Amino acid sequence: MDKCRICNNKIKKIINLGKIALVGNFLKKKTNQKKYQISLNYCLKCKHVQISECLNPDLLFKNYLWETGISSTNISLLKNLLTKLKKIGLNKDSKVLEIASNDGSFIKILKKKFKSYVVGIDPAKNLSKKANSEKIYTINNYFNYKTSQYIKSKFNKFDFIFARNVIAHLNNPNPVFLGVRNLLKDNGIFILEVPHLLNIINKNQYDNIFHEHVGFHSLKSVIDLCEINNLKVFNVEKISSQGGSLRCFICQNKSKKKVSKNIKKIIKIEKKNNLFSNKNLEKFKFRIINHSKNMNKLIKRLKRKKKRISVYGASGKGQALMQYTKIDNKLINYAFDKSKLKQGRFTPGTNVKIKDPKYISKKNVDYLIILSWNIKNEIVKQENRFFKNGGRFIIPFPKPQILK
Ligand SMILES: [Zn+2]
Numbered sequence: 001m002d003k004c005r006i007c008n009n010k011i012k013k014i015i016n017l018g019k020i021a022l023v024g025n026f027l028k029k030k031t032n033q034k035k036y037q038i039s040l041n042y043c044l045k046c047k048h049v050q051i052s053e054c055l056n057p058d059l060l061f062k063n064y065l066w067e068t069g070i071s072s073t074n075i076s077l078l079k080n081l082l083t084k085l086k087k088i089g090l091n092k093d094s095k096v097l098e099i100a101s102n103d104g105s106f107i108k109i110l111k112k113k114f115k116s117y118v119v120g121i122d123p124a125k126n127l128s129k130k131a132n133s134e135k136i137y138t139i140n141n142y143f144n145y146k147t148s149q150y151i152k153s154k155f156n157k158f159d160f161i162f163a164r165n166v167i168a169h170l171n172n173p174n175p176v177f178l179g180v181r182n183l184l185k186d187n188g189i190f191i192l193e194v195p196h197l198l199n200i201i202n203k204n205q206y207d208n209i210f211h212e213h214v215g216f217h218s219l220k221s222v223i224d225l226c227e228i229n230n231l232k233v234f235n236v237e238k239i240s241s242q243g244g245s246l247r248c249f250i251c252q253n254k255s256k257k258k259v260s261k262n263i264k265k266i267i268k269i270e271k272k273n274n275l276f277s278n279k280n281l282e283k284f285k286f287r288i289i290n291h292s293k294n295m296n297k298l299i300k301r302l303k304r305k306k307k308r309i310s311v312y313g314a315s316g317k318g319q320a321l322m323q324y325t326k327i328d329n330k331l332i333n334y335a336f337d338k339s340k341l342k343q344g345r346f347t348p349g350t351n352v353k354i355k356d357p358k359y360i361s362k363k364n365v366d367y368l369i370i371l372s373w374n375i376k377n378e379i380v381k382q383e384n385r386f387f388k389n390g391g392r393f394i395i396p397f398p399k400p401q402i403l404k
Contacts, residue, residue: 001052004043005173005215006224011041011052012278015285021349023210023319024060026342030329030351040209040284046224047276049197049216051209054171057142060212061123061169074375077241078106082113085160088189088249090114094159097121097151097183099143099176100166104131107162111136119155121147144172148179157185164193165242167222168213177229181252190231190250192222198273199244201281203398206288207321207371208243218275219266222248235260243374288324295325295400299369303331307366309394310334312379314342314354318371321396322350327369336360336368357382362389367402369394 004011019035027033042049090096092115098107101120108131111118120138122128131138141147161180170176180190197218200208208216215221223233234257235249246266251257274280302309311318311327314337322328328350335347336357345354360368360383368386370376370393380393380403387393393403 001054004046004048005050005171006048006221006228007043007046009043009045011043011050013052014040014042014049014281015288017209017288017324020210020320020323022055022060022212023316023323023348024212025348026314026345026354027348028345030346033348035349036211038209038211042278042281044278046221047278047281048221048224049201049281051211051214053211054214055211057123057171074241077239078109080239081247082109085110086114090116090160092116095119095155095157096160096162097155097158099161099163099180100169101128101131101136101138103127104134104136104138106164108134108136116160119151119158121151143179144175145179145182146175148182152183157188158183159185159188161188161190162192163190165195165245167192167194167217167225168215171214173215173225174228177225177231180250181229181231184231184252186252187255187257188251192248192250193239193241193245194222194248195242196238196244196246197221197275198270201275201284202273203243204287204291205243205397206284206291206324207317207396210316210320212316217246218270219246219248219263220270220276222246222250223263223267226250226253232257232259233263234258236262236266238266241374291397291399292325295321295396296327298394298400298402299325299327299331302367308333308364309367309369310336310360310365311352311369311371312336312357312360312383313370313372313375314339314347315372317374319348319350321371322347322352328352332369333364334359360386360391362386362391365391367392367394369396371396373397 016039021033041052094116096116096118098120101122107118110116121143123142128138128140194217197216230253232253237247239247329352332352335352335354342354
């Protein structure tokens with residue numbers, strides 16, 4: 001792609017990150033996986049930060065191994081959202097649609113807690129099958145304007161539509177917003193959560209950059225998408241999910257909902273942090289290069305001292321970071337992850353065997369790199385015994401450091 005995903009104007013390169021294997025591709029055998037080019041760009045007009053490579057989404061999402069239900073940090077974020085939803089009127093009469101509903105675990109909670117009528121849509125065959133088997137009606141497809149027509153013919157319009165951690169994945173965000181507009185009742189609410197570009201740039205979270213994440217959003221880019229598609233952001237809040245995200249509340253453009261002051265406030269912060277300055281965006285390149293050099297140096301130094309190093313967390317982020325920092329099976333013994341789906345498989349592009357975290361002990365690990373750093377506190381607490389026995393954690397961001 002050489003045009004902006006949002007406004008179709010010219011884009012400019014921030015950094016060419018080389019080639020990496022798809023971060024969700026955990027195979028049962030050690031292999032030299034196919035690697036794909038990836039580069040970060042920004043739009044010269046609307047400043048939207050995005051990847052220019054466009055892969056077939058079936059490669060990425062048809063057989064997705066990430067299940068929402070797993071981390072306890074995510075569960076507590078969920079509880080916070082439920083309280084909020086009750087306040088804004090979600091109840092037993094609400095008709096709810098979730099876009100990219102994964103295994104249905106979120107709408108299942110809405111069905112149970114509020115007795116709402118819920119529908120999901122997700123492209124992963126394995127996950128939508130699982131959701132349907134648990135009586136969470138899930139359409140196995142991508143959401144866009146065309147599928148929204150099908151949904152409308154079957155269910156008519158919705159009071160609430162959710163898209164949590166979805167819009168970053170979209171090669172074509174406009175048809176999704178148009179689909180939402182098509183399905184949202186006049187006084188309905190579209191709730192969207194997305195990792196905030198502010199944190200990605202300011203906290204150097206370049207491990208967020210991989211083929212599944214094609215767009216890095218700000219409140220401005222969400223507002224731009226809404227304006228193009230006749231929707232309106234009427235409230236926004238910051239949440240801690242994914243290292244710092246925005247939760248946007250969106251309605252039909254003609255809706256009379258009161259527009260919150262939070263919007264002006266966050267736009268002001270984005271401007272103050274130069275999120276829309278060409279110079280600042282281009283500088284991100286050097287911070288990425290420095291960080292990956294430092295990370296690689298630290299691990300190689302420990303390896304020379306004959307230390308046994310493993311990583312915790314086989315999330316997409318972690319797989320991107322391992323590849324960008326060139327930390328592979330020559331340096332790393334094991335990857336630990338709670339997901340049963342991933343255990344026994346190998347990390348993509350770096351070929352490290354994934355094991356159940358119950359095997360972490362000072363006997364086989366000296367240093368544990370926490371790749372799922374967004375749930376760092378949870379992991380440190382959980383692996384307290386490892387630390388007490390002299391094991392040490394390495395936290396990659398904002399700068400690689402060893403927890404003492
Ligand atoms: Zn643009």
